[in-house]
Amino acid sequence: MDANGATGCLARLSRLTSPQLLLRLWPVVWRMANLVHRFGTHAITAKDFFEFETKLRELLDEMGRMIVQWKLNSLSSSMYEHPRLVFYEGNAFSCKRLSPTRNLNCLFGKIRIWRWLYEPCDGLRLPSLFPLELQLGIVAGVATPALADRVGWLSVEMTQRQLLETLRSQHHVGWGGETLRKTVAAVSEAMSPLRHQAQAGKLRSLLDQAAESVGSRRIQLVVGRDGIMLPICGLARYKEAATATVSVYDRRGKRLGTVYLGQMPQELQVALSDQLTQLLNDVLATWNAAPLRLSYVTDAGFHPTDYFRNVLRQMPDPQRPGKLLEWEWVVDYYHACQYISALAQSIFGPGREACAWAAKMRRVLKEKPGGVFRVLRSAGQLRAIRGLVGETSDYDSAYNYLRSHARWMNYADRLRLRVPIGSGVTEAACKIVFSQRFKCAGMKWGIETGANILNLRVIALSKLWSDVRNQMFNSQITAIPSTPQHSNHALSQNAA
Secondary structure (H helix, E strand, C coil), rough: CCCCHHHHHHHHHHHCCHHHHHHHHHHHHHHHHHHHHCCCCHHHHHHHHHHHHHHHHHHHHHHHHHHHHHHHHHHHHHHHCCCCCEHHHHHHHEEEEEEEECCCCEEEEECCCCCEEEHHHHHHCCCCCCHHHHCCCCCCEECCCHHHHHHHHHHHHCCCHHHHHHHHHCCCCCHHHHHHHHHHHHHHHHHHHHHHHHHHHHHHHHHHHHHCCCCCEEEECCCCCCEEEECCCCCCCCCCEEEEEEEEECCCCEEEECCCCCHHHHHHHHHHHHHHHHHHHHHCCCCCCEEEEEEEEEECHHHHHHHHHHHHHHHCCCCCCEECCCEEEEEEHHHHHHHHHHHHHHCCCCCCCHHHHHEEEEEEHHHCCCHHHHHHHHHHHHHHHHHCCHHHHHHHHHHHHHHHCCHHHCCCHHHHCCCCCHHHHHHHHHHHHHHHHHHHCCCEEEEHHHHHHHHHHHHHHHHCCHHHHHHHHHHHHHCEEEEEEEEHHHHHHHHC
């Protein structure tokens, strides 16, 4: 593009937009035209191409920043026409003066806009109101919705340092840690209340998809939960956080999808249990298309066991009044295998003999009907014949674990029914929900700060980000201020 081409481009744009904007953009367009003209006038190298793309991106961002800033400033006069009075959340506010923003950023960098300030009437001690910011959905007073969405999405995967550097290099935003945390908290606060509805909707959609599948087995809803230790600020010891998963399997035993839940350390994990119970109740209350196999696959720790005994086994069946839902508990096969290894160490001690016996018993446990009882008989006979090499307490602990949970270890029958026997999905959730983001080198977390990241992370991992974001925007439409004319119009419509 030469100078004549740039002039022609501006001439065409002038018919579509304001001449004032074009005058502001002209220097940037001219620099862009010169950049394009110079590139390729001599032998091109990789360095030349890199610099061309980099400078072009900078100019495009500058153009975008100028357009956004100009358009928002034009809205401050055209959108509201300076009504003298507006109503917001049942209170009246009167117009006072134009006031500039202090620190507002968009996807293209820092912008400065003017907006009308409204103060509460009748001497009410309420914060001043900026209707334009509410209309635009400015987040935490510092970010446009698009930038805030970008920050929330990046915070799911990036550390604070990485995210600040990304904002600086890609969006020309020079924030500090406090501003970043404030923005992430605002995004989390807006999106978190909509997570439950989106997750319930996704599970219903997955069940519908499973109902249309072809196969000889029942559709399965598989639930799991587990804990993981996190470093918490101000505490020398780690505290246990918790995660839960709900997965749908079709008639061929194929997993169609999973939604994730998470909770920062909390006594008795009450919040996670409540979230999981509400999600299951809402999904099952509206499902009557096909019979479901309800499976609960976990280790036999305190919290998973307590949840099965006190919640799942007591859960009423919404389709059969007076009846309870039939939940099947499957104790994780791989946790059971760890106790077989402990038995082998106690009987044989370290070495090949222990490894060989443990490998054989793992196959028996998995493939033979009543496999757990075969393992216990073999271990008891070997103890009577050989005695113990290891500690008696280790042997007794492993033996008692397998015996007390034997009724939930019928793995051969469950494999035949294509029911999962391992909590691999939930174990993976501990890794992807927590470890990959919360347990990087040197990290320690506050409960509230961690919860903000965690709430956004489970939304993203459940593949619901766009759905929740759209619901959030729809819910914000009703929160904008109204003028007396709008209020009277709404009242007349309601009366009609």
